Amino acid sequence: MRITGLRLRQLTGIMEHEEPFWEERLARPVDVYPEHKVQTAADGYWMPRLIAPGRSEVISVFLEIDTDEGVTGLAGPVPHEVAWIIDREFRGLLQGADPLATERLWDLMYREAVHGRKGATMMAISAIDCALWDLKGRWMQQPVYRLLGGPVRPSAPAYASMLGYSIEPELAHKRTREKVAEGFRALKWFPRWGPTDGREGMARNIELAETLRDAAGPDVDIMLDAWMTWNRPYTLEFARRVAHLDIRWIEEPVMPDKIELCAEIRHLSPVPIATGEHEYTRWGQKALLDAGASDVLQADTFWAGGLSEMVKICTLASTYDIPVIAHGHSVPANTHLTLAMPELLAPMVEYLVKWNELLQFFWQEPVKPVDGMISVSDRPGLGVEIDPDKIESEEELGWSSVPNMAGSVQTHQQTIEEGE
Ligand SMILES: [Mg+2]
Incomplete structure (x- = not known):
């Protein structure tokens, strides 16, 4: 089995909730600065976006990993900056790889992203790894907890x-x-x-x-x-x-x-x-x-x-x-x-x-x-599916028009050479 592609599905839906959804926020390290300390839960730096009293727009990005055997692994939601890293840093790396070889792929991503051992890049590796475990479970028709022993x-x-x-x-x-x-x-x-x-x-x-x-x-x-x-x-x-x-x-x-x-x-x-x-x-x-x-x-x-x-x-x-x-x-x-x-x-x-x-x-x-x-169900993989009835609109994310990092390095090298 081979990976044939990744998809980053941005889904928008409408959630109904009690008003207000957030009654309080947590204390944050930046609160030592007065302009941050005054922010309230209603200042809206967290999703969801309120569109009417008791109705908010939820926007979530999910990762799907497709294979040539028709089995797809699913994970998420992931923040947009993590989706960007999945797309830019790992899409090409995973293309054609054996999706069941999770240990190999983790090590490959870790070695590829040496600046990303903590933070958003490791979050991207995490989401890919979870999607691969979901995929493995679906392929083997077993829930992930059973694959883990x-x-x-x-x-x-x-x-x-x-x-x-x-x-x-x-x-x-x-x-x-x-x-x-x-x-x-x-x-x-x-x-x-x-x-x-x-x-x-x-x-x-x-x-x-x-x-x-x-x-x-x-x-x-x-x-x-x-x-x-x-x-x-x-x-x-x-x-x-x-x-x-x-x-x-x-x-x-x-x-x-x-x-x-x-x-x-x-x-x-x-x-x-x-x-x-x-x-x-x-x-x-x-x-x-x-x-x-x-x-x-x-x-x-x-x-x-x-x-x-x-x-x-x-x-x-x-x-x-x-x-x-x-x-x-x-x-x-x-x-x-x-x-x-x-x-x-x-x-x-x-x-x-x-x-x-x-x-x-x-x-x-x-x-x-x-x-x-x-507890979780006995369904294969992580046992969760996206509910199509909750999707108001959908967009597939990709940033392929942005010059990739290898390209930037090459340009930099060329500049040095030209300078010489
Ligand atoms: Mg905590």
Whole structure:
């Protein structure tokens, strides 16, 4: 079997939702600058685009890999900059290759893109790898979790990740109770305040933690995600002041390059520390493990290198006895991975409640938790299909008119030669 081509399908659909869709945003590292700090959830830097009250336009790009045997692999959605890299950097490289040789193709892409070991290029490799696993499953008529050596268990707990919900105490209390009533045994919330918000900000973050514990009761896990906006003294003071609330973890307290600092925080904090969603490949995750920077690794399947790399990251983490709870931008792929791993190694699946309305909007059967547990179907591959009824319009993306990188280098060389 040979790869005959890639397609980048940009789909547009209309999603109906409660108004507003985003009630709150997360704190961001750029919020140390006042012009960024004033932005609200309504400032619209996130999709979807509101077109009328309760109706938004969802635009998603999906990758399809075609073969000469008529089997197609599907993955996504991917951001536009990732689609661009897939098109420019990898389309030609994959043409004619054996799509089942996922290990070979991963290594080929990794060696080709030596500047792309982290960030958007690795996200492109991740999406291609996931599409290839989907393709392999469809060709073998087996679900991906079985190809990965599973199932170890038929379903796994999902935790509700509450990004985008209001953190006003009354509403946060109400939503926490709702999610617990739906069956979730763990919830993650996003404190909005940090070191530049003084004592009042700290008090509001602590109030949020107290509210969540009160609403959840003693038997439900609460996690808090600082999304890289805190520093060492702030995190340690916060951890000390909420230690009695039995918080399961504080997530990403500092910027991802501060690995040693994160390790120091972890060793001093009475609350466990989780990190890794903005780290890439086995080598990036190994640096976190070697430093002792995290109690939980949170590599994202669609960012850190795809399913091929996540299996290696899980194997590596198992030797340190550190669990992997994959970051939740790819619930179908993450669920296949989690169900193929021992429970202590991959104990849960992150379910970003609002984000999944967008990320899984075009799926015929989105992968959603029931009673706090998540599982996937026995359909071949990753088990998801695009629902044609949700497509309002469609465009195939390609940037072939842009001069390619090899061309630019050649021009540069010629310029040098001409100069000589
Ligand atoms: Mg996070």
